[in-house]
Amino acid sequence: MRVLVWFLALMALALAAIAVCTYPAWLLLHPHFGFPFHRIGERIGMLALLVGFVAVARHLGLADRASLGYALPRRAFLRELALALALGVTSMLGVVALMSALGLLDWSRGASLSAAALARLVLLRLLSGLAVGFIEETFLRGAMHTGIAREAGTRAAIVCTALIYAATHFFASFHIAAEQVTPHSGMDLLAGTLHLFASPLAIADAFLALLAVGVVLGLVRAATGNIAACIGLHAGWVWVMLVVHELARPRAGASLGFLLSQFDGFIGWLVLAWTVLLALPLWHFYLGRSAARSPP
Numbered sequence: 001m002r003v004l005v006w007f008l009a010l011m012a013l014a015l016a017a018i019a020v021c022t023y024p025a026w027l028l029l030h031p032h033f034g035f036p037f038h039r040i041g042e043r044i045g046m047l048a049l050l051v052g053f054v055a056v057a058r059h060l061g062l063a064d065r066a067s068l069g070y071a072l073p074r075r076a077f078l079r080e081l082a083l084a085l086a087l088g089v090t091s092m093l094g095v096v097a098l099m100s101a102l103g104l105l106d107w108s109r110g111a112s113l114s115a116a117a118l119a120r121l122v123l124l125r126l127l128s129g130l131a132v133g134f135i136e137e138t139f140l141r142g143a144m145h146t147g148i149a150r151e152a153g154t155r156a157a158i159v160c161t162a163l164i165y166a167a168t169h170f171f172a173s174f175h176i177a178a179e180q181v182t183p184h185s186g187m188d189l190l191a192g193t194l195h196l197f198a199s200p201l202a203i204a205d206a207f208l209a210l211l212a213v214g215v216v217l218g219l220v221r222a223a224t225g226n227i228a229a230c231i232g233l234h235a236g237w238v239w240v241m242l243v244v245h246e247l248a249r250p251r252a253g254a255s256l257g258f259l260l261s262q263f264d265g266f267i268g269w270l271v272l273a274w275t276v277l278l279a280l281p282l283w284h285f286y287l288g289r290s291a292a293r294s295p296p
Helices: 002-033 037-059 074-101 115-152 154-168 185-193 200-224 228-247 269-293
Strands: none
Touching: 002 037, 002 115, 002 154, 002 185, 037 115, 037 185, 074 228, 074 269, 115 154, 115 200, 115 228, 154 200, 200 228, 200 269
């Protein structure tokens, strides 16, 4: 699949830019601004990915609104996004409630937060969730899904984007202290970023859960023909997860603790089962909404 190869090459190029360009950029920036080495590397990777994405999307004819998943009129798009955001929050709160009922979460971390601090946390994490939803869905369920579907069909687009979606969540944040930076630190940073893939069994539960989430988002994309609902669902799920990460932690010694992954203490076998249960209802719900919008 030519489109898939292009996007994989783009991701490889962004990773290579981290290895090659971070050290020279650090020499230029660190003495004046004190930016950490890993932060400079992350920004270089993001910039390379953004510039490359624009170039690849134009080259492959995927830079128009419809190909990127924004074909709906603005008002309808925002309405579908808001509905999906509510569905995402509700469904993720359901699995959080189940985690709590099973004694998997310790909420003592958030007990001391004031109402103002909690409100600020919730608002900031909403903005983070929306940013993640827009960026990742435009890239994956927008341009990449469209390009692969044109070449190899919808099923291939759903599977390929879900695999890439799951894999990219295991790019780890790896820190190198300023006094330890050497000309080889760019390669060290890249190796640290990818080190989780060296132990696949340790991340298998989280990977499968994220793969299932990616499939669900791909099914919704296929059912609706746009990414409004994908952005809303994705943002809602991320929003709740980020808030829970701030307020709770996995309960030490819980008998069912294996249901939460060691990767982040949240995404694991329980989230996988929950996602599988949600898949068909969500898909049928959006098939029905799409049919209702279609002219007779």
